[in-house]
Amino acid sequence: xxxxxxxxxxxxxxxxxxxxxxxxxxxxxxxxxxxxxxxxxxxxxxxxxxxxxxxxxxxxxxxxxxxxxxxxxxxxxxxxxxxxxxxxxxxxxxxxxxxxxxxxxxxxxxxxxxxxxxxxxxxxxxxxxxxxxxxxxxxxxxxxxxxxxxxxxxxxxxxxxxxxxxxxxxxxxxxxxxxxxxxxxxxxxxxxxxxxxxxxxxxxxxxxxxxxxxxxxxxxxxxxxxxxxxxxxxxxxxxxxxxxxxxxxxxxxxxxxxxxxx
Numbered sequence: 001x002x003x004x005x006x007x008x009x010x011x012x013x014x015x016x017x018x019x020x021x022x023x024x025x026x027x028x029x030x031x032x033x034x035x036x037x038x039x040x041x042x043x044x045x046x047x048x049x050x051x052x053x054x055x056x057x058x059x060x061x062x063x064x065x066x067x068x069x070x071x072x073x074x075x076x077x078x079x080x081x082x083x084x085x086x087x088x089x090x091x092x093x094x095x096x097x098x099x100x101x102x103x104x105x106x107x108x109x110x111x112x113x114x115x116x117x118x119x120x121x122x123x124x125x126x127x128x129x130x131x132x133x134x135x136x137x138x139x140x141x142x143x144x145x146x147x148x149x150x151x152x153x154x155x156x157x158x159x160x161x162x163x164x165x166x167x168x169x170x171x172x173x174x175x176x177x178x179x180x181x182x183x184x185x186x187x188x189x190x191x192x193x194x195x196x197x198x199x200x201x202x203x204x205x206x207x208x209x210x211x212x213x214x215x216x217x218x219x220x221x222x223x224x225x226x227x228x229x230x231x232x233x234x235x236x237x238x239x240x241x242x243x244x245x246x247x248x249x250x251x252x253x254x255x256x257x258x259x260x261x262x
Contacts, residue, residue: 001071002064004035007044007222007236008096009059010067012074012082012089019075031072037061041222041233049220053099054238056092060222101239104215108240142193148205149183149198159203176201207235215241 001015023029044058059067074082096102121128158175161167167175183198202208210216216235223231 001031002033002059002067004033004037004064005039007040007058007060009057009063009089009092010071011093012067012070012086015071016074016079019071023075029075031068031075033064033068037064038225040064041219041224043221046221047219050217051101053095054101054217054236057096057238058236099239101215104240104242107215107242110242138193144192144194145187145196147196147199148202149196149200151200151203152179155179155200204232207233210235210237213241213243215239 001019002010019029019031038061041060043062044055044060045062047055047058050058070082070085074086079086123131154175158167158172162169162172179200180197183200184195187195199205207218211218215238217238218235219233222233222236224234226232
């Protein structure tokens, strides 16, 4: 009755209605989550940097466990025993449904303006690939590599220094430029045809881009298992998102400048 694969609060009254129907059909009903709670972070209460309005909507593992306890008590002892919890839940659900965070007029206006033509290229593939080959002048089988090079200890230290105020944005960008210079030099020595800048400015491959969009937020302690012993903090899509400014373009431009001027 509680979704173990998302991080949002339950609609307690809706779940209780379903449970009541099931109880009328069976002698016993056990209230449980839809799956193991290892798919969600541990505790939303420890997040301090999230908009308090959004925090009301979050339910990590501990909050979901509390929801299960509330539902079980309401089912066995009656809804009067959980009246306060139901009232708070209704208010939190209404807050999310009516929030300007979840309903961005700019996003809706742009989506409404999309036409069928926006989903088609302005030129056919044969024309585009011919122009690309002529412009780039690459060999028949060009070599390249993946976009992201290893995140070194020096890069992690630079990000930590920036957060702590030990360096400013200009100093941080100097360190990023130095890393890009090393990555480009390595590829040139290796004889690579299509160079990449190595993505030194990013943290997590998903989190970095989500942080540049409205509607998304990053947690401080929302770790979940990715695979093996690797844990990540996935971005949370809390509302309708849009891109207020370009982000990856700056990294590409910096790489070009390093490549062009050294």
